[in-house]
Amino acid sequence: MNIDDTLLEKLEKLSYLEIESSKRADVEEELSRILNFVENLQSVDTAGLPDKFIMRDIEAHLRDDKPLKNEEVPNSILENAPHREENSFFVPKIIE
């Protein structure tokens, strides 16, 4: 599968990213290469396998509903945030 300009534009919208025009050709080529690599998976014969197939027949472990709180963790994460306002993360305006 190849990424062309139309598809790249759609991806930019979905990801809220803007790719500079000088880099577009490179990004398109790189993304196409990644997708083509992933396409190798198509060579595996999956006929007859249920779509819930997993490699090992095990189920999810469920956790007890017991609260744990360690405020040092969010504090240290907030300290590393590029922008914060008091206890909140602060991000560029998202509603026009």
Place this chain on the structure above:
Amino acid sequence: MKFEVVIGLEVHVQLNTKTKLFCSCPTSFNEAENSNTCPICLALPGALPVINREAVHKAIQLGTAVGATVNRESKFDRKNYFYPDSPSGYQISQFYYPIVENGHIDISSRRVQIARAHLEADAGKNTHEAGGSKVDLNRAGTPLLEIVTAPDMRSSDEAIEYLKKLHSIVRYIDISDANMQEGSFRCDANVSIRPEGDEKLYTRVEIKNINSFRFIQKAIDFEVERQIEAWEDGVYEDEIWQETRLYDSAKNETRSMRGKEEASDYRYFPEPDLLEVRISEETVKEFSKIPELPHQKEERYQEELGLSKYDAGVIASSKELASFFEEILKSGASTKNSVSWLTVELLGRLNKKSLEISESPVNSQKLSDLILAIDSKTISGKAGKDVLDYLFENEISVDVAIEKLGLKQVNDDSAILKIIDEVLSKNPDKLEQYRNGKDKLFGFFVGQVMKASKGSANPQKVNELLKGKL
């Protein structure tokens, strides 16, 4: 042309577990911003989700309550979108294999099919300010159960009836506090129209962000009008497309959230960090034991207690009201008086003050005492209303209130006869007229006796004794 309205509803119920869906952070409300977070709900690289057992149990309970299939195997998927309320860039939800499928809730005009109910993680909260947005991720990862109906409802009234029933059910089985203002019971409505008789489904518009029953009804009604107008003006194809619109309660209108070309694309795929959820038969059995549901209570009240369908429906509609009612009955109060004093007198006064039954200044104990006093004719029904008013303003017992207001009913024959004699001797002319055949004056005498007793005389007794005297 006549149109038919087609409505499907998606309700997000915030489950009242102690911890989040995929991590052990508390779900407590009103905490300092971001204090209920950890590497998992902040989506730091390498942090792995672990499913909360209690959320699975609550999903089983809901499934049971709406007569649905609880899938013994279900899976989680990623719903991808970019917005700062979700640090991972995706929401973990159940798209392909939900935990609950094929249930229903009966409303008065039809059966509403519940297509599915699935578990998913809630997003955080953004507060928009000049220059940017504040992000609080305390709510990120809180367990939600999204309950989705088939497009089965045909009017906003039906939609509201369904929502009220669902709201009452989730509170009865105690899987959520379902507080609409605080966002723990949120509704999105999918609305479309079609010419009457047409079987095809036309373009549906999703209305988001509606936080009260009244606004949901208004939002649906506005949207139906908008679509019908577009059809009648011949611009349906141009103006109505599949999109999400926001309801603005201040302007009473729905507004487009994004342009036509920018349709959302969530690119669902299986969540690779979580294995399949398998529920054993024992677990299904254990959590299928749920309390009596609103419609079952409603039926029982009619069959066992002889309540009218209307009264039974009013009382059973809320868990708090029903248990209030049952406590009154336990005290030995008569069913008839219990129903009217609860639904007419108490609820009427609470509505006037915009209070919920849980906030009532008169608790079930006091209302029982009051009803028992009326049942035993200690006070009259009329006096009971004064006592109830007094109890709303004063924190005292029913006995003390009756005493203070001097409303104890006089049942003693000799005391009433004494008043009757006084009234008759004061009105010799009227007595004369009555004896000459003016029967209508009987009411006048009853009124005078009641007045002289300051309303405390038992009116039945007054009638009886007065008849004898005249």
